[in-house]
Amino acid sequence: MNNKQLWINHIKGLCICLVVIYHSVITFYPHLVQSQTGLPEYIAKSWIYLNLYLAPFRMPVFFFISGFLITRYIDVVKWRDCIDKRLWNIFYVLLLWGVLQWLGITLINEWLAPELVRNPTSNAAYSENLLQFATSMAKASTSLWYLYALVLYFLVFKSLRQYKVPVIVMLLALNVVISFMPLPWWGMNSVVRNMCYYGLGAWFGPQLMNAMKAFSPRQRPLFCVAAALVSTALYLVNVPLVISVLSIFVIMKLFYLLDNWRESRPDAFLNIVGTNTIAIYTTHRIVIEALSLFTLAQIHAGHLSDNLVLAILLVYPFFSLAICTLLGLGFRKLSRVLCGDMFFSPPKKRVMATDAG
Incomplete structure (x- = not known):
């Protein structure tokens, strides 16, 4: 990615950081609310609520950028040339890491929290047998539902590209409907909600990107205030669509302005993370499960002082993010060095690349 587009990669980096923080919160703080009182309880609840309020600013922009970056594949590239990179490669990673997460998280739970009761149908990683695992994966009830969505979305939007306006209007309406009548499976619910x-x-994407670059908030302050008020009001009545679309526009505008003020660098943290989103996304859930169960066990056993527990509660999501990022990047490097990146690229693709060289 050239320097003129690095700011887009930085947005991807921010999004994967928010995803890691989200999972760090939901696997840790809810288990502490009942056992903590006073300030620790208040901090735990604050993280839980903050996590909920960040929802409109997390996945919408992630999916918008993901769609924007494959515009050429949608409009120009022929189907047969899309099978490998846009479909098979992602499906391979989804299936491989679905199994690895299932095995890894099952072992971690048996080791660190054998007494903890999990709903085996709530997540493919908690499945008790192969049939449950396959069923949950088919329903997108997996922490890897983002990859599931990428495969499905590409098929849908490349197939229906001649009907752009009616389809996008229908999907925007579906986003609103599903806020009040959600599907029974949380993963598929997320897939359908974020399709628009x-x-x-x-x-x-190209038209909206150009409009974003040309828009000046200083020239339309009343419009900006009205948009903020309307979107917030709708969000409070459980219609997050408008604030999500607005957040896409605002986040892109901020990163675009920052890039104009100080050009994005290839060695910047967000660019490194944004370049390795798949590695961090696939590995972080296993790391988080181990980290949260170990830390919870130490807290519940009384092995930590009150001051240390308070400090952990304050910074745990950021500590978890740092660990997940380092391990994800490290594992990606090992994958490339030791086995030709087999954990993130199909073996057949590697053989073809070697033969071509």
Whole structure:
């Protein structure tokens, strides 16, 4: 990615950081609310609520950028040339890491929290047998549902690219409907809800990007205030669509302005993370499960002082983010050095690349 587009990669980096923080919070703080009182309880609840309020600013922009970056594949590249990179490669990683997460998280739970009761149908990683695992994966009830969505979205939007306006209108309406009548499976619910954002990027990304660059908040302050008030009001009545679309626009505008003020660097933290989103996304859930169960066990056993527990509660999501990022990047490097990146690229693709060289 050239320097003129590094700011887009930085947004991807921010998004994967928010995803890691989200999982860090939901696997840790809810288990402490009942056992903590006073300030520790208040901190735990604050992280839980903050996590909820960050929802409109996390996945929508992630999917918009994901759609925007494959616009050429949608409009120009022929189907047969899309099978490998846009479909098989992602499906391979989804299936491989679905199994690895299932095995890894099952072992971690048996080791660190054998007494903890999990709902085996709530997540493919908690499945008790192969049938449950396959069923959960088919319903997108997996921590890897983002990869599931990328495969499905590409098929949908490349197939229906001649009907852009009616389809995107229908998906925007579906986003609102699903807020009040959600699907029974949380993973598929997320896949359907976020489809419109990917579509906006894949079908209308270049136009929206140009509009964002040309827009000046100083010239339209009343419009900006009105948009903020309306989107917030709708969000409070459980219609997050408008604030999510607005957040896409605002986040892109901020990163674009920062890039104009100080050009994005290839060695910047967010660029490194944004370049390795798949590695961090696939590995972080296993790391988080181990880290949260170990830390919870230490707290519940009384092995930590009150001051140390308070400090952990304050910074745990950031500590977890740092560990997940380092281990994800490290494992990606090992994968490349030891086995030709087999954990993130199909073996057949590696053989073909070797033969071509």
